[in-house]
Amino acid sequence: MTWNDANPTYAVGAWRLPASGITYHINLSSAPVEIRSRVVQVVQGSFAAWAAAIGQQVFHYGGTTRAGAPRQDGVNTIAWGRTRAGIIAATYVWYNDAGEAVEVDTVFNDRLSWAVFDDSxxxxxxxxxxxxxxxxxxxxxxxxxxxxxxxGTSEQDLTMYGYSSGGELKKRTLGAGDRLGAAAVGR
Ligand SMILES: [Zn+2]
Incomplete structure (x- = not known):
């Protein structure tokens, strides 16, 4: 395995988070039962990595939800559910003409196996x-x-690299391009 965490590359989409930040909800009942008790903590850890890079607490945990994803229903939902074949997880962003995100949902493919690995x-x-x-x-x-x-091949150790594999952990920590991108567009 090569490590190229220092690559400064990032790519930006057409949307930005609202200045007030965003409140997310977790559909815990959709999570695999064997990891369900740890999902809230793990999700908060993932958001914390980005908040640190942005330098601002822009993500607020709003509690659990029964809302599904992806569905534009006014709830920023993180859930397990169906995705297209071959997709590990997908994020859907609805945004207004000003480019401000009005809703974001993430769905993890419930046909795959999920784990919370020990990083020790x-x-x-x-x-x-x-x-x-x-x-x-x-x-x-x-x-x-x-x-x-x-x-890109040189981008494979960045968190925003578009491919992943079972057991992979390196996306948990941001690389240089991820941090630069977050600082540029995250607020
Ligand atoms: Zn992606």
């Missing part, structure tokens, strides 16, 4: 085919911030 390195990962929730969530929340996927 001391734990043998018995189900490496599973996707680490924090790893994937941190990538998806980059889309909330206003960043787009990257696909």
């Amino acid at each position: 390195g001391g734990e043998c990962q018995s189900t490496p085919i599973a996707y680490d929730v924090q790893n994937i969530a941190t990538h998806e929340f980059g889309h909330w911030v206003g960043l787009l996927d990257l696909y």
